[in-house]
Amino acid sequence: MPATSNPNGHFTGHAIAVDVVLLTILGGTLKLLLVKREQAPYRGAWALPGGLVSPEESVDDAALRELQEETNIGNIYLEQLYTFGEPNRDPRGRVITVAYYALVNWQQFQLKARQRVTEASWFPVKRLPPLAFDHRRIVDYALERLRNKINYTTVGFQLLSRQFTLTELQGSYEVILGQRLDKRNFRRKMLQLGILKGTRDFKANGRQRPARLYTFTEPKVIKLQEKGIIVPY
Amino acid sequence: MPATSNPNGHFTGHAIAVDVVLLTILGGTLKLLLVKREQAPYRGAWALPGGLVSPEESVDDAALRELQEETNIGNIYLEQLYTFGEPNRDPRGRVITVAYYALVNWQQFQLKARQRVTEASWFPVKRLPPLAFDHRRIVDYALERLRNKINYTTVGFQLLSRQFTLTELQGSYEVILGQRLDKRNFRRKMLQLGILKGTRDFKANGRQRPARLYTFTEPKVIKLQEKGIIVPY
DNA sequence: TGACAAAGTGTACGGGATACACTATATTTT
DNA sequence: AAAATATAGTGTATCCCGTACACTTTGTCA
Known part of the structure; x- marks a missing residue:
């Protein structure tokens, strides 16, 4: 004791x-x-x-x-x-x-x-x-908090590399939320938030058209966290 | 030690x-x-x-x-x-x-x-x-959390008696948020959330028209907390 | 009965969430 | 070199909700 x-x-x-x-x-x-x-x-x-x-x-x-x-x-x-x-x-x-x-x-x-x-x-x-x-309980609590938090913060970005495609970003949101998101709405929303910057690089993923790589622009994030980010769907 | x-x-x-x-x-x-x-x-x-x-x-x-x-x-x-x-x-x-x-x-x-x-x-x-x-720091943290939380939960109701007028409810939101809210928008929003139930009682506050008293309907709150309550303004 | 003061009510506008399907293009295969 | 492949990338119409804004109603008290 x-x-x-x-x-x-x-x-x-x-x-x-x-x-x-x-x-x-x-x-x-x-x-x-x-x-x-x-x-x-x-x-x-x-x-x-x-x-x-x-x-x-x-x-x-x-x-x-x-x-x-x-x-x-x-x-x-x-x-x-x-x-x-x-x-x-x-x-x-x-x-x-x-x-x-x-x-x-x-x-x-x-x-x-x-x-x-x-x-x-x-x-x-x-x-x-x-x-x-009681670690199972702690994990459940964390998952609940995460699913909640992804709607108004940028946690979804922490899962990605410094450069990422929009499809990868969408994938991280889908995995956390456990549901599919619409590609067009997701992209429009993310781009209009103004926290992404397109690079000149592309990522080739096999035999399809390569996808543009983006980076995350830190400075603008603080303002957004005040307003709250709402993810489509 | x-x-x-x-x-x-x-x-x-x-x-x-x-x-x-x-x-x-x-x-x-x-x-x-x-x-x-x-x-x-x-x-x-x-x-x-x-x-x-x-x-x-x-x-x-x-x-x-x-x-x-x-x-x-x-x-x-x-x-x-x-x-x-x-x-x-x-x-x-x-x-x-x-x-x-x-x-x-x-x-x-x-x-x-x-x-x-x-x-x-x-x-x-x-x-x-x-x-x-460091209690000052703790208080500041609590106030910040509160101002955030009032936007998506029903914390504003805890400040009131079991029966309350819509003006009192609006007042509690205004005090926490530190800003005035529009009366019509606030009422429409609160009533359409479906968590308030009008009673047959009125509260006389001096020499004006008395205000209807409302109660809070617990059961519906859980669903709302999932969706998130957005307060007008 | 008239003054008072808060209660209570409606509408128009704009922006964003939602639903939905086709074209573009680098790569690989034949 | 042409065709097949598979993901990248894009636009529009609708609806709901947040926002802005001002007048009428009504119980009380002088």
């Missing part, structure tokens, strides 16, 4: 953990990064990357550090999701966890993952194995 | 606190409930109601309990806001705080608040005194 009191009785010790819901698109489906637990409890079970917060670091930093340590991925923007504070969510005793989530482009991540410490793997969110602790 | 490790070295103790941003409308302005600190640090300063989480209770329960203890207000819905986890936000040592917020109807609260333990008072959010710890 971790709970302790210091001499003056004003503080009670709790263990604080962080857990990271990291999502990507791979093969046209949304996938979640899981690591295999090497210690009890739930030894051998799949779990979210994460671990305990050290006394000297911020909670945000702990999330980044754990992700770095367990999956060798770093330098990404983690958004705080929710804090889960039920007394019995960890069989070892009282552990409160602060959950984070992020979307990453799989290709960029793949490179960094070569020399991993922990066994890690991507699972389609529609077919997850049994998860340790 | 509260930080401790247990024998096996796997757990590190942290103090977990909760803080509650409780808002109401009083005299046409948005007000925040603050309590006067009776102990060091920041003794005598105004602070958010809150305190440390006990080992046996959930974080949500702790927020409700602290609010009950310090202000004698209970039985309200607290929404989790954000977890603040910087290492040096409390001069006593490492304290991570989970912030909550809620809107209440002042008249209902007033009754309950008569017999308070701690000195507490409502302050207009535009003229707050210096606050203890």
